[in-house]
Amino acid sequence: MKNLLKVTSLSLAALLLASCAGTSEADSEIGTVDANEQHPEFADMSHDELVEAAEEEGEVVVYAFTSRIATVAEEFGAAYPQIDIVAHDISSSEQIERLRSEHDAGAETADVAYVSDAPVVWNELLSDGVLQRYVPERVEDELDDQYKDPLLTNRLSTKVLMYNEEANPDGAPVENLWELTEDKWASKVVMVDPTQRGDYLDLLTEMVLRADEMAAAYEEHFGEPIELDEGNENAGYQYIADLYANDVILLSSTDDVNEAVGATGQEDAPVGFTSYSDRRDNEEEGWALQVANEAAPGPGIIFPAMLGITAEAENQAAARLLIDFMMGDDSENGGPAYEPFYVAGDYPTRNDIVDPEDALPREEFPAWEISPEDSAGLRDDVNDFILTVE
Incomplete structure (x- = not known):
């Protein structure tokens, strides 16, 4: 045959x-x-x-x-x-x-x-x-x-914060995820719509599950304890609300995210959440993707x-x-x-x-490894919350 x-x-x-x-x-x-x-x-x-x-x-x-x-x-x-x-x-x-x-x-x-x-x-x-x-x-x-x-x-596999290393030759332009909620990064953070892609919903769900770490990262960055808005149960939910309020850009695919973040020739490139392994296509696609590995409290999920x-x-x-x-x-x-x-x-x-x-x-990569069972019990709530803030 x-x-x-x-x-x-x-x-x-x-x-x-x-x-x-x-x-x-x-x-x-x-x-x-x-x-x-x-x-x-x-x-x-x-x-x-x-x-x-x-x-x-x-x-x-x-x-x-x-x-x-x-x-x-x-x-x-x-x-x-x-x-x-x-x-x-x-x-x-x-x-x-x-x-x-x-x-x-x-x-x-x-x-x-x-x-x-x-x-x-x-x-x-x-x-x-x-x-x-x-x-x-x-x-x-x-x-x-x-x-x-x-x-x-x-x-x-991964969904982590990536940046354009050609536009940022000295390293990642972000040291703390909460920076992405500030004016500097308004309309300059890209990701796939988490209500349409499960791995992105898992990413935001993990932030809710890691609320204590998100709260500690907030205090580390802003110098004061986090104050939650009404209706936001913890620092993870607050982060999602603040990220959306800062006009996060939702794209249809990881390839679109990779192109937006990684395309060479940009002076003021956005950052975005995508797959670390997509760096393998940098040469072929003309990208300059690199992982923001040290972003606190973690760059994303495994x-x-x-x-x-x-x-x-x-x-x-x-x-x-x-x-x-x-x-x-x-x-x-x-x-x-x-x-x-x-x-x-x-x-x-x-x-x-x-x-x-x-x-x-792997032992030096600080991304959070998800617990599927823990995520399964919370994903619907996180999805519903996203629909209220998008």
């Missing part, structure tokens, strides 16, 4: 199934369904046996929240030419909607989901078993528990990028093989399979993969 590589990008409008009822957060506790417990015939397979079974299936379909899935698909196709791979590049928010809709309609298409927006995954996909956990035995001992339960995490098998995956063996592949080979950098994610700003979850040479070491 000649390998078929197909990568598509899907819009939300194309995802809504007519037979689907509206989604809502599950009331039940978060649970995990283990794929090998559901299909024990795969539990003791050797790698060669798994490859043979996957080649008999002949295909694997993956939904992924990153365009880098195209490179993964090319490498997977080269490694396993007898298996057709169909890769859909689709944002996490839209992907969750599609997975939920297809599951409810009994018409699942994907075998593998590569998704972020962990708090929604916790509520929408895990509690009802829409996604199932699969952790390859080969890498299990190299993962901390939090990265293999309730789903497998292959890397940590969150998991997760892999799971859909409940009714048609290609069970190929799904397992692809997930194993996306965890990288046994080299210290994960090899060709992991290369798309082996960039500064993405942090491997495998303890035996070292950080890229030009990356700020």
